[in-house]
Amino acid sequence: MTRVAGRGGSPSAPRSADVAQLAGVSRKTVSRVLNNEPYVSDDVRRRVIEAAEKLGYRLNNAARALASGRTRSIGVVALGTAGYGTASLLVAIEKAVRDSGYALRVVNTLDGEPDDIARAVDSLLDQGVDGIIVSEPVIEGEVSVRVDVPVLFLGAPPAFGGPRAVTASVGADLLARAATDHLLDLGHQTVHHLAGPLRWYAARDRVEGWRAALAARGRHQPPLVEGDWSADSGYQAGRKLAADPEVTAVFVSGDDMAIGLIHALTEAGRRVPHDVSVIGFDGNPVFAHVTPPLTTVRQPFDAAAREGLRLLVHAIEKPDTHMPPASDPPVELVVRASTAPPPSSPS
Amino acid sequence: MTRVAGRGGSPSAPRSADVAQLAGVSRKTVSRVLNNEPYVSDDVRRRVIEAAEKLGYRLNNAARALASGRTRSIGVVALGTAGYGTASLLVAIEKAVRDSGYALRVVNTLDGEPDDIARAVDSLLDQGVDGIIVSEPVIEGEVSVRVDVPVLFLGAPPAFGGPRAVTASVGADLLARAATDHLLDLGHQTVHHLAGPLRWYAARDRVEGWRAALAARGRHQPPLVEGDWSADSGYQAGRKLAADPEVTAVFVSGDDMAIGLIHALTEAGRRVPHDVSVIGFDGNPVFAHVTPPLTTVRQPFDAAAREGLRLLVHAIEKPDTHMPPASDPPVELVVRASTAPPPSSPS
């Protein structure tokens, strides 16, 4: 009862022994109740919970982690850019992690380079996490860290990553295909593509989807243009594309780039969508209010995060059992006014 | 040497005793070296570091936290919306936290309501953090959690929060004032304001700045309009404002809302900036590429986060010493093309 401050922590924070004493049980029983373990009588359970509440007891996570070998936390390596896509994905991940009963630790990388990712993973490992999510992996190089916890690669192929790696699709290829098909359905002979940096899996997946859509109808595949996700890079690309009269439809790998592209096109006298149709990628709602309102495909951030987390948690908690692979997330096309039939079309 | 797997963790992860043995020193000395404590000879230091590297030794954070009473981590309560502003702030916070040598734990709230914040703070406390950052506090209600670690309120007045609360300004009032002054300097008789939800401190601070700018020149203060940060709400507000011929200049409390507002204005036949000038708030670079390119003020996310963290870390590490309050972050006006002199002005 007359306990003075612990060596480091706040003065006289109650310990499980205090709860045990007040409830008239052993410490282990307190532990059982607080961990929702079976084989505790309802009466005892109630008493323990009441005692804990009365004391304002809070389980000490460090002690728990030390004793159990599990931190109950998951680390995410995110991209330190505040774009709508990456930010939405992080929000979705946070929710999925929290819903799974884990705590979330975040480390950002500047540009997702393998070295950066390795550093981030390393720092997560230092902190002690039960699992890691790499939210935007890049394709080049190898992440050179020995990892002994499961790692979820969101949107990367299974080949990438070491042992205990799991992957979940964000459905980028399907989304890209739907976007391209939308343009083709409108009557365009072919569709140009402004991609993200090809070092990114996200960018590559979308290129794949675009290629697949074109190939499925036997259409010509124009050379692709590469941007860096920014609106500025979209603008630069747009200036080039505007000079080519063959261009009547462009699928752009991100809403921001699409806005930059439209800017350049308009500036060059090519009206959108009258002369050139443009479809974006992400689904940022603000672009319903620009001129012209941007047609786009909405990324299923929540579904992808939830599904990925299901896999990761499974890998953490039941490493030996098998888990069916994730189903593809839904495709959602948001048709607004930046796409239309081609100019010469008998619409 | 023949140690089998610890009870929980990965098989035979090296412990400090292993490093100590290899380096021929005591465990305490290993601890000293790894914590950069003084009073270790360079020779010993080198030997320990080499041994640690050779073994791939990683300090066990749970044990360290348990023994020291410090987790070396900081928790942030963020807003679970993927807007440019909140996302940028989170990125800035992550960097500042990492640079300070702490790990970052994130809990999002849906809308920043006091209850939500209380829940989030509680979960952070459960996890065990040395300090907490509430990144977007709302004004109503009281956060009803007993907190025994320092809390940083970004952009909230000192009055808010319990003991050990520190606050840092994001300079919202100054920014708002600069935005309003810009419009006034252009020759507008007065400036209307589309605010964010007034439950937010962020929204209120901007209102203050707007009022102050108007008052300083003895201008009429039109009634303010309240949005919810979304472009849609900006559009709704714009439909109302468009009907009022007195409106020639609007300061909008967020870029997205400004885009929605411009949309509505344009739709109603009021040209921007010819008939009505609009200035946003945030500094999202994508809006340099819309029509018209949006004039805005850039929020100093990095400076605010850095400054706030300096204060928080100080409160954590040297609770008894005084720390000078933060200086105001810089004001950066980004003049593009959505603002111009008023229609009747003899420009």
Next chain:
DNA sequence: CTGAAAGCGCTAACAC
């Protein structure tokens, strides 16, 4: 400058 002993608060294994 370095080491020995003690203990942080919890959970795992096993006994009852």
Next chain:
DNA sequence: GTGTTAGCGCTTTCAG
């Protein structure tokens, strides 16, 4: 159903 015992791997205190 419940209690006992023994650590998890580190830092702290204090002695040299």
